[in-house]
Amino acid sequence: MASAQRDPRYHQDYIARIRYSNALPPPPNPPKLLDIPNTGLSSGQYTGAGFASRLVREQPLNIEADAELGMPIDLIGLPGVFDGDEKGMLGRNYSMSIVRTSRLILWTVILALPNPPAPHPHDRPLLRPLSALGKASSMPSAVSFLRRTEYLTGASGGSRIEASASRDLIRSRNQNAQRPRRKPDMAKDNPVNIIRHIVKGFDLAYPQDAYKGPDTTTQIRGAEPTPAEREDWAKPRHPTKPDLKVLDSYPVLPDFDAVPEMGAYLVMKFQTNPVPSSERYDERLDVALLRPLESESAAGIQQGEDGMKAWDYRLFLPGSQAVAGVKRKFSVLDPDRDEDSLYTDEQDTDPDARCFRYEQVRAYETYQQAGQLNNEYGDTVALILNDGTDERLQKGAYYHPISARTFIRPRRTGVQRNGAAGEDEEDRIDIAEVTVREYTEEEQAVRLEKRAAYDAFVES
Numbered sequence: 001m002a003s004a005q006r007d008p009r010y011h012q013d014y015i016a017r018i019r020y021s022n023a024l025p026p027p028p029n030p031p032k033l034l035d036i037p038n039t040g041l042s043s044g045q046y047t048g049a050g051f052a053s054r055l056v057r058e059q060p061l062n063i064e065a066d067a068e069l070g071m072p073i074d075l076i077g078l079p080g081v082f083d084g085d086e087k088g089m090l091g092r093n094y095s096m097s098i099v100r101t102s103r104l105i106l107w108t109v110i111l112a113l114p115n116p117p118a119p120h121p122h123d124r125p126l127l128r129p130l131s132a133l134g135k136a137s138s139m140p141s142a143v144s145f146l147r148r149t150e151y152l153t154g155a156s157g158g159s160r161i162e163a164s165a166s167r168d169l170i171r172s173r174n175q176n177a178q179r180p181r182r183k184p185d186m187a188k189d190n191p192v193n194i195i196r197h198i199v200k201g202f203d204l205a206y207p208q209d210a211y212k213g214p215d216t217t218t219q220i221r222g223a224e225p226t227p228a229e230r231e232d233w234a235k236p237r238h239p240t241k242p243d244l245k246v247l248d249s250y251p252v253l254p255d256f257d258a259v260p261e262m263g264a265y266l267v268m269k270f271q272t273n274p275v276p277s278s279e280r281y282d283e284r285l286d287v288a289l290l291r292p293l294e295s296e297s298a299a300g301i302q303q304g305e306d307g308m309k310a311w312d313y314r315l316f317l318p319g320s321q322a323v324a325g326v327k328r329k330f331s332v333l334d335p336d337r338d339e340d341s342l343y344t345d346e347q348d349t350d351p352d353a354r355c356f357r358y359e360q361v362r363a364y365e366t367y368q369q370a371g372q373l374n375n376e377y378g379d380t381v382a383l384i385l386n387d388g389t390d391e392r393l394q395k396g397a398y399y400h401p402i403s404a405r406t407f408i409r410p411r412r413t414g415v416q417r418n419g420a421a422g423e424d425e426e427d428r429i430d431i432a433e434v435t436v437r438e439y440t441e442e443e444q445a446v447r448l449e450k451r452a453a454y455d456a457f458v459e460s
Helices: 050-058 087-091 121-127 164-178 191-205 227-234 283-287 320-329 413-417 441-452
Strands: 094-100 105-111 150-153 159-162 252-254 265-270 289-294 311-318 354-371 380-386 396-410 431-434
Touching: 191 227, 283 311, 283 320, 289 431, 311 320, 320 354
Parallel strands: 252 396, 265 396
Antiparallel strands: 094 105, 150 159, 289 311, 311 354, 354 396, 354 431, 380 396
């Protein structure tokens, strides 16, 4: 019974609350809170450039603009200052440093020693003035650039004074007067020197045509080739692969007979394959036709100052059996190129006349182009090697100018169904009958005019 009347025990934690007092005074410069309207960050006024400028104009200054800006100068440590004696301040050098914070300006006067110790030699470079920084001394200070004069006595007994530097200068002048003068070398970037070295390359290739006379406004004598350059031209070697041997060489020549009416050729590049994919190359692309049309869809293509504009095109291809005949018609080496038997089809308007039948494949539009039509011999040329097959021309690599490059892509279906810009549905051509003829007199005159700009033997 006694154990049953005992009080039950409970677990209890002791909780103590201690308060720490802060006896420090409040800061002398309490922070200033600005009353800024809360309009949300979505307005963007807090990130704008004029937000801080507007706050400066609206918020008044809370600093008393007195002589010391509210903070007295600490003069403790200066002897005699508080007794009215300013000799210590005027007779010594003091430096004053100002440390600025966001709300506090501290003024500190540093007392300088009357006889400061000499700086360590390692610290002398750190004490150089700002004007001497970055300028390394090329001559030690202990070495004088002046030469000491000497007193000499003449053989006649009279005394005279002569500087040793002057005597050495006279001796060097006498020695240089006996030597033949060398002509100063012409600067490498001189335009005449550049032309001489360019002409030197042609003189090495064609020594029989080298010009040896005096320089004129139209003729400049080339630089003299070195023996090493003559040997390199006679026995060419690969710069990095000495085992390679030259099998044949071709002189680079212009092909003026192939100059078109425009004066240069155009490169047309398809964005996608214009014909169905197959394992063999489709030779019809070698004789394909592109009919240009006025373009409205390519109005956004940038046009150059020379008037180069973007066009729409329609691609026409012949039948596979007509490829060989078309190539023979354009071959100047084929003696039967004028025969009508090379044509594969009859004309619809005249059954007795023969032609090549071309069918339209699809319409294309210009999406990018580069080049200048008025710069025929620009950055790109095409080379055709002639190893003697063409009897009209000598052996060589003939270059043909390419003035512009055009990149075309298929037109969209809706635009193609309604016809190309500048072409009515009734005037749309689906089949073209092509015949080959010689140039007319007007066309030949245009070609000769373009050729005369580069060929001095042709009169325009």
